[in-house]
Amino acid sequence: xxxxxxxxxxxxxxxxxxxxxxxxxxxxxxxxxxxxxxxxxxxxxxxxxxxxxxxxxxxxxxxxxxxxxxxxxxxxxxxxxxxxxxxxxxxxxxxxxxxxxxxxxxxxxxxxxxxxxxxxxxxxxxxxxxxxxxxxxxxxxxxxxxxxxxxxxxxxxxxxxxxxxxxxxxxxxxxxxxxxxx
Numbered sequence: 001x002x003x004x005x006x007x008x009x010x011x012x013x014x015x016x017x018x019x020x021x022x023x024x025x026x027x028x029x030x031x032x033x034x035x036x037x038x039x040x041x042x043x044x045x046x047x048x049x050x051x052x053x054x055x056x057x058x059x060x061x062x063x064x065x066x067x068x069x070x071x072x073x074x075x076x077x078x079x080x081x082x083x084x085x086x087x088x089x090x091x092x093x094x095x096x097x098x099x100x101x102x103x104x105x106x107x108x109x110x111x112x113x114x115x116x117x118x119x120x121x122x123x124x125x126x127x128x129x130x131x132x133x134x135x136x137x138x139x140x141x142x143x144x145x146x147x148x149x150x151x152x153x154x155x156x157x158x159x160x161x162x163x164x165x166x167x168x169x170x171x172x173x174x175x176x177x178x179x180x181x182x
Contacts, residue, residue: 003115003134004105006124007034008151009173012140015148016121018050021141026169028066034137035073039114042104045083047120048094055091080104082123105132121151128155128180135179136161142172 009023010016023031035041043051057071079094082101089096097104101123108116109132118124118133127133138151161178168174 002039002109002111002113004109004118004127004132005038005115005135005137006118006127006133007031007137007139008119008121008124009139009141010151011143011145011148013144013146014150014152015145016151017145017148020143020145020148021173024169024171025064025066026171027139027173028070030167030169030175032066032070032073034117035070035077037114038077038117040078040080040108041117041119042080042082042101042123043094043118044120044122045081045086046122048079048081048083048086048089051119052091077117101126102130102132105130121149124151125154128152128159131180133180135164135177137175137177139173139175 008016009018009021011020051074054071054074057068058075061068061071075093077093079089079091080097081089081094082097082104086096105116105127118127124133160181162181163176163178165177166174167177
């Protein structure tokens with residue numbers, strides 16, 4: 001059975017804000033490998049549209065190898081987008097889901113292949129409430145944003161997590177690899 005892995009960047013005060021953090025070459029390389037090791041990634045509309053930035057680097061590489069390589073990895077991984085408003089994805093490797101998040105994940109988990117990633121805050125919250133996440137990979141950056149969208153917003157029940165390992169980057173960012181005890 002495939003694992004569902006939630007991987008997201010956040011500030012030390014718990015906010016998911018891409019403008020508050022500055023991923024460096026080491027972090028881009030890490031996430032390039034995460035993408036290459038996965039079979040599919042799930043996005044909500046907002047995060048998906050933010051990630052479409054990487055399409056521009058496919059067409060016009062930046063010259064920064066780690067960013068250009070990350071762009072190639074994100075381009076190649078199949079993407080499933082959950083949206084009530086998008087009519088098309090505008091990306092050859094992306095498709096809109098036409099069924100519920102819960103049903104899509106249940107079907108994907110039963111299929112053979114590499115693990116499933118989820119990279120959207122809104123989907124992570126929903127999947128945690130459904131107790132479908134097998135592993136959380138929280139990349140916590142040494143930044144206090146002070147405001148923004150909290151990752152664990154609307155979580156109304158206690159969840160116990162087991163830290164299975166950590167990874168520290170030269171920038172001071174730390175990934176906590178956590179397994180929920182469902």
